[in-house]
Amino acid sequence: MKSVLEYRDYHAFMQDYYDSRKKSGAFSWREFSKNAGFSSSNYLKLVCMGKSKLSKVKTAQVAKAMGLIGHEAEYFEQLVIFGNAIKDSVKKTAFLEMSRIAQEHKVRVIDSDAFQYYESWKYPVIRELAPMMPDAQPRKIADECKEYVSAEEVRDILAFLVKAGFLKKDGDKVYSQTEKAVVGSPEALPIAIREMHKEMGSMAVRAVDRYNASERYFTGMTIGVNEETYSRIVDEINICAKKIAAIANESDNLNQVYGLNFQLFPFTNKIEGESHAKH
Missing domain, CATH: 1.10.10 (Arc Repressor Mutant, subunit A)
Incomplete structure (x- = not known):
């Protein structure tokens, strides 16, 4: 999936996020809305269809649910303002801020x-x-x-x-x-x-x-998973990686290079047959 910095339509970005999660594992509009703190199971689906809009508070909730932090969350906020704005002056201000954020945080x-x-x-x-x-x-x-x-x-x-x-x-x-x-x-x-x-x-x-x-x-751990939990864990690792990158990019006074590797891999084959719940 493309970086949020490449989008000019927040509805399209949210739809692509949903489609990407759906392809990688069990994911629904209900879960998406729940993760963002909404009681309505199809609220975000209506947003993606252009039938509803995000408020400033809702924008922050949705950004967090999609794992956006730092400059990505800031960009998404301006993206929503740009998409919802009626006045040209508001659109222009939001677009200029989007351009500034994208320029300062270019990704090769x-x-x-x-x-x-x-x-x-x-x-x-x-x-x-x-x-x-x-x-x-x-x-x-x-x-x-x-x-x-x-x-x-x-x-x-x-x-x-x-x-x-x-x-x-x-x-x-x-x-x-x-x-x-x-x-x-x-x-x-x-x-x-x-x-x-x-x-x-x-x-x-x-x-x-x-x-x-x-x-x-x-550090390390040995855990039991299924397809859904695996997908959720990968999402959490990706969010964590973004947060770490944001922390590293905050400082200009750097004096050492470190390597950080996230590792998640199978120790066993998949056990076929009945599901095995933890006791």
Whole structure:
């Protein structure tokens, strides 16, 4: 599903959200409305059909139900104002605010021509690290990485990141990010990001013994699920990931690069036959 920043019609965004949830598991208009705090089971369906509108209070409730936080929630609020406005002056003010938010929080979507970015941890790490180290030589950047990377590799990676538009040069050895976030397109995800997940997983295993508890955080649990609970858990992880990204983007005084991996995978086969309730 597209980012809310790409929408100009809040009815369309809400409908796409519903359709996306419906495809990934059991989801209904009743559940959608309930999650947003409405007693009417078809209220949000009427909104999506254009037969009802969202008030300011209802807008906040719906944004929270859809997992929108930070700038995404702000954008959705302006999107609703824009869609509901009758006066051109109100529409213009809302649209300008939408444009400002979208511009400040641009997300780079990697397409099939930029698979190289996902070939190694080195690309995203150096994309984050280089802007923190103005005027630093490639050797110095390489030395600050916990995993081994050569100065020559750093030089080549920086050249690629600039050429591909992930970084821009503000001086001879001064870099800044062109967008705050990078995500993979549906075309790139199946092949490229799978390899990145493998590499990041291996690095996480090494981190268990490599760093003390004050430098790294690990937790885990073993749980029973079905298709519906799995879908709900994934939604919660996505919401949590957005909140963490928003926290990271709030500060400009950054001094270290961390990796964060969410892992949810099966330990067993599905048990066929009667459902098994917890006792």
